[in-house]
Amino acid sequence: MAEPFETGVFGLSGELRQLGPYRLLAQLATGGMGVIYLGRDPASGRVAALKTLLAPGGVSAEARKRFDRETKLARRVTSRYTARILDCDVTAARPWMAMEYVPAPSLEALVVQRGPLTDERAVRWIGAGVAHALAELHGKEIVHRDIKPLNLLLTSEGPKVIDFGISHAGDLTSTRLTLGTVAFAAPEQADGQPSTPASDVYALGITLYYLACGRLPYPETREPLQQLNHVRRAATDLGGLPPGLSGVIQDCVAPRPEDRPTAEQLIRRFGPGSSAALPTAWSELIGWHAEEGRRLQRAVDQSEAETVTRSWIDGGPGWTRRVTEEEDGEAG
Template structure:
């Protein structure tokens, strides 16, 4: 996961209906109804925790590592349990074997600093970090949710209303980032998660705070970087706006605005020229996407103006005011599947497993199986930064002029959480190896012995041939 990927497991109970959210989302053409029973009612997940490897650490700080989540170019992310609370977390550490060098530590410490600065309703909370540890680590809330990239690939493009709503939320996230002097520089569908209670922007590994670094490297994914980045110019907040426009194009059409040439060098040249193809973008979104993708950075809207353009796009899509349609059914099914996984992981590893094992424990509801997702999101205490950039987050007025996309009511019908079940017994070891390891070692020795006999036989045949040739030549 997800992507990356960090943030707390969200429970899935109730419909989340509130004022202005009583409508069921419309069914897109070809959408799969999620109220069906059967094995095909919920899709398989694109990201699932994998087992720890022998070289993986078992503890980092106060966190017990229980599974692998993902690995990137610089770091690896683990699913972990905080030993004092039993809460799940995502812990990122460097991939470097042994001691990390000074450059890696400085880069990791900068990522930790940026992640702490951008705390807000659309970013994942940092729980703890230790960049100076022998193996530097960063712990954040664990979010069991798909990325917009996975939703688009597996669920198809979204309708204009959903894309407009996501644009407004992403603009709010960029507003919070830029307000504290941070440029993301790698905004793309894979770096935006979608839990049921709103987007979460993740992965600040190549972000920079303008007052912390003078890095001028062209980083990010080519299809989503701004033309000035492709030309090697400094990354600015306008680059994030361009990346958001490219992301919105992908959500609406299934592909980024620059054609996929299969050649990174040619693609980089197309991006540098601003050669975009917006022919497939729906009319209600065209003005919004075109404004974000302006070749001149000064002509692009800032996040505040971008939110206004997103609201206009939503109105043009026929969803004025608070009567926004929900996400496509295929998307909702994937979001639901991740919610279910979050509950199951909580029951297996986290606080739910602790309560189930305690004497007299009643029920098996975990952290992810509490009140409805939207009620928990509304009860969260906003940070000062969030209140500064979104007055509705302060609790004194409406949070936003439109609600989050609704998940179909039938899709969010709560299901009984599975019991923790017996844990598998660890295999017995002899001289540090399991029976399977000894079988593998024996097979390797046998193969080596067979290869040795084959080489000796070939040498004997070659020697015989040479002897015959010499004898014939002497005769």
Template sequence: MPVERFGPYVVLEQLASGGMGRILLARSPGGRTVAVKTLLADSADDRRRFRREVRLAQRVRGIYTADVVAADPDAALPWMATEYIPAPSLRDLVERWGVLETGSLHWVAAGIAEALLSIHTAGLVHRDVKPSNVLLPVDGPRVIDFGISHGNDVTRTQTALGTVLYASPEQARAEPPDAASDVFSLGATLFHLAVGRAPYRDGGAGSALEQLVRTAGGDLDLAGLPAELEPLVLPCLELDPSARPTPEQVLVHCQQWLARRPDARGGEDWLPPDWVRAIERHRAQRMRTVLEAERRAKPDDVTRPVQPPQPTSRLTAPAPGSDRAGRRRRVLLAGGGAAVFLAVATLMVLRPWTAEAGKPDGPVRILPVESKSPGMCPTDSPSGRFWQSDDRQICVVTSDDGEDLTVERFTAVRAYPDTDPGMSGWAVDVTFQETDRAAFTKLTALVAGRTGPHDELAFVTDSGRLLTAPRIMEKITGSTVKIAYRLKENEARFLAKALGAPS
């Protein structure tokens, strides 16, 4: 490969190549894996478009999009590094494993709608929402590729862009697209997930010109759409842009439907088993590719000794890879008389501690998150900043700016059946000592409202273990904090014991 480094990123492998550029797998100095997009063509117009793509993509932040981590559009070979998402696209999953049923489709639709909210809030229109531009990890879809997006502050051209099979009629007519055009493409993508083809007559058969004419005229063929999905999909496919719902309205509709299964928490519960297995296989294969590429990139590295495993314990908690292990959880923080919502990014406590009541067998540190990536932390990563989940699926790097809290003992830790209105299952809460509570409040005020993952606090131990990395939505002032809910009894007892509850 002629270019081995882009800025600080060392290239490991090529992932894809097209007419305009390439996608490369690369590694940061700290060991984070990223996807680097480069520009192959080198005309002034190509550079201008790439520079614009970088500028627009940097404006979008959201849990259901891929964040830009660095870029240099003015380099000799322009490049942009984004979060690496080792997941298959919706197009690949439908082609291999078939269409989705109603519940699964509502869950996917909610994630895409939330991504569009992030995009539109940034003042952008994506203009190319389609099955191949939505990746699907188990924790929720990611909308990618802002190559033809435009912003409200960018001069608009009267050019029909986007994949015609999923474009809105106004796009095909070269009219200026807006947020409603993205909603139409969302509806077309959902139709594909439900039926297995695009919503236009003949499903894309014929020449590109024929399909452009069909799209421009709104020549839809909606046969095969299940009746229970019509209230979700058909409004998005209205030919009149003003009649289409907003992403917020799509999200509200999906949330009302998903509320029928209050115990379901993510892809493991909502997606078909074949899809879940395919997603996990894809992720595992991609991470093996990363490790193999890293070995090739560092062939002369000295082999390092591996720490011996901890003694085996008989657990009642779920094992790695089970239906509930490593699942993204929502938690409710109760403090200062007000309920504050906080989303847990990962909960990876897989080995119980022997502990006195309220006291873990080692200090629990709470630190602001600087970055995170899937898979193993680098073997040569410095201690004190890199933290590994017990199932080896998440590596978190924490900030070294001195802002942290070390908890030697909680005043109380308990697991209990949750009786709060609208709740079910078991919950866990902890009570901070007063001095720790003040420090925790200060930390939550520091990170609340930041863009992800900088709005997360990592709960870690000095052995390098990552316990959890919750997102902080707002400053928390109470001393007693409900950190998890809607758990099974064994999950709740397991987490509580790890934090120091009596056996």
């Protein structure tokens, strides 16, 4: 992607240190409307990803209503390809939602840190998993609205779709435009029209192109409004795709929503794919995240959990620093 990318675990800022029974350990991500923390319940030892609202001036009634809507939508989804909802409290002074913590890198992190996928079987495996998640969402009349590599985590068992139910098409024309949001939107979303299941399919097509080629299928730009114009015109160039992926991805990014396949159709078209086709560098990064997640789960108390997460924060943005040090050592 054209814009700088950051991922990993970051130290806490501000005064917030607890949400419900969960004591916060670190910050995982920040978006235009909310922030996600890593937290642990000292009584049960449960580790969770905790989403709450960015509300420096207090939580408005409208923001609370939207957050309540998201939690209700999220609870309806039980796919193995989505993160489960564990608990929530939308009436708290700072409403929060506890989600299954998935110790896995995002597809964005994998592409940025490890390069694109060169084996179409791996792309098909990921595409089929995301299509399974979308099929359940769409079957329950839920539209994700923000499918992109940053919202897709990859475990050894397959992808996990996260952060659904709170984004709206109108967000694309707000002053909070970012390339990471606009670049994976569908043309109708860029026009301010309602999002539909076909919008998610378009976003999946752009995402899979990005995985396979390591770039976006649009003219390069660092200006969100220019990117919005490219998206609105569906000005895609799918050059560079493996021949076996060209047809299905081309269909996903058809300019007219009615010409795109459904998620159920995509499951059949992608086939099973193969996780064995993942490059070694991808598998190593996935494995490291999983092992670090197990280390956190094994923490006997809050102090040990804080020590584990502090080691991640001190080590820099996730896996990048560790790998750089190893490569420097080999070069020396």
